[in-house]
Amino acid sequence: MSVIEKTTEAEIVASLAQQPRWETVEGVPFLHSPSGLGQFTTKPYPELLAKPLRNSGTTEVHDVDSFIFVAKRHKDENSLIYLDVDYANNKVKATAVFNEQGKDDPRWRDHRAVFTPRSTEEWKRWLSFNKKQFGQVDFAHFLEENITDITNNGTDKLPSGSDVLTFVSSLEETRKVKYGSAVNLQNGMVQLEFIEDGDDGQKGKLELFREFAIGVSPFFGGAAYKVEAFLRYRIDRNTGQIAFWYELKRHEKVLEDAAKEVIERIKAETGVPVIYGTPS
Numbered sequence: 394m395s396v397i398e399k400t401t402e403a404e405i406v407a408s409l410a411q412q413p414r415w416e417t418v419e420g421v422p423f424l425h426s427p428s429g430l431g432q433f434t435t436k437p438y439p440e441l442l443a444k445p446l447r448n449s450g451t452t453e454v455h456d457v458d459s460f461i462f463v464a465k466r467h468k469d470e471n472s473l474i475y476l477d478v479d480y481a482n483n484k485v486k487a488t489a490v491f492n493e494q495g496k497d498d499p500r501w502r503d504h505r506a507v508f509t510p511r512s513t514e515e516w517k518r519w520l521s522f523n524k525k526q527f528g529q530v531d532f533a534h535f536l537e538e539n540i541t542d543i544t545n546n547g548t549d550k551l552p553s554g555s556d557v558l559t560f561v562s563s564l565e566e567t568r569k570v571k572y573g574s575a576v577n578l579q580n581g582m583v584q585l586e587f588i589e590d591g592d593d594g595q596k597g598k599l600e601l602f603r604e605f606a607i608g609v610s611p612f613f614g615g616a617a618y619k620v621e622a623f624l625r626y627r628i629d630r631n632t633g634q635i636a637f638w639y640e641l642k643r644h645e646k647v648l649e650d651a652a653k654e655v656i657e658r659i660k661a662e663t664g665v666p667v668i669y670g671t672p673s
Contacts, residue, residue, distance in 0.1 A: 420446050448491070451505045456614035457655050460487060460508035464663040467491040467506070471498065474665045475672045476656060480649040485510050487659060490672050502672065510612040510655060515542055519607060519620070523641050526627075532637040533564035544608035546619060550581070552602045563599055570597070571633025585628075585635075601626070605639075611651040618647045 411427035422441050425433045439445065448467065454460045464474065473493045477486040489506040518539065527535060536543075536557055545551040552560070570587040571594075578584055583601050588594045603624055610617045622639045629635075660667050 447501075448504045449501070450503070451507060454506060454508050455511055457508065457510070457612075457658055458614060460489070460506060461659060461662045463506045464489045464491075464659075464665055467504065468663065468665050471495045471500065472665050473672075474659060474663065474667045476659075476667055476669050477671045478652065478656070478669065480645060480652060483512075483645075483648060485652045485655065486671075487656075488672055489663075489665065505672075510615070510652070513610050513613055515539075515607075515609040516611045519609060519641065520644065522639075523644070524638055526636045526638045529564055529635055529637065530568060533561045537561050539607075542607040542609050544606055544619065546606070546608075551604060551606050551621070556602070557605065560601060567597065567599060570594075572599075572628045572635045573633070575628075583626075585626075587633075611648050612655065615651055616654065618651060620644055620647050 411431070411433075413424060413426045416423045416425060418437075420442070422438050423435055424438060425435050428434045452463055454463060464472075468489070468491060471493045472489065472491045475488045475490065477488070478484065487508040489508075490502050491504040491506070492500045493502055494500045519542070522535065540554050540558060540561075543552070543554040543557050545553045545556075567587060569590045571590065573586045573588065575586075576584045578600070581603055583603060585599045585601065586596065587599060588596050601624060604621060605624060606619055606621045608617045608619050621642045623642065625638050625640060627636045656667075659665075
């Protein structure tokens, strides 16, 4: 029998004699398991402890009240909140690092809470159809379905929800017509002339407002904001058909104001220092 064969047999005997063994390192149990040929694999089992040795993990919350609650509950003297803000791209993200490092206190930085404001369905709906053209009937249906968002804040300068419903009814009643000239009225309305289809088509007039406003909350759980909009239209001179659309005025500024309100609440109510940036 060769030396190699004798050595191999000895290693086999030694490996058979190996037994698993436990070891505790800084309070964490480790299991050393034989893997053959005199080798061991080592694996920690922190889940065997009655409780974790320290807090860790990332919690995702969906509204600012929840984020403030979690931050106040877990913060300590080294905690920081990082704000990653890009208003132009509709991005606001807050990350609380509860076990942040101190000047001479290295820490793991792995206990966090993350808050990304969720847009409301109303906000997403009005933005998704912004500047998109509607046919006459489709535009009437859109306004009717979202009539609860229409507001004028008690002023006569903009149409109320009732005024818009009256306009919707007029659109639905004048489907089979051809539109002609338009006249700007002194009361801020626009008057469109039309003629009904057919040999004996009757002439009529449709008044529409130039502007209107909606009151919606950009973020779930946040305050509602007034957003004014231009009402636009285009008449096809060949067919006499009309197309409508709206253009929201500076909606990105409204989003910025809503985000700033959220940020100010985080600063004021958590008591945690805020840094503009992202944690590594």
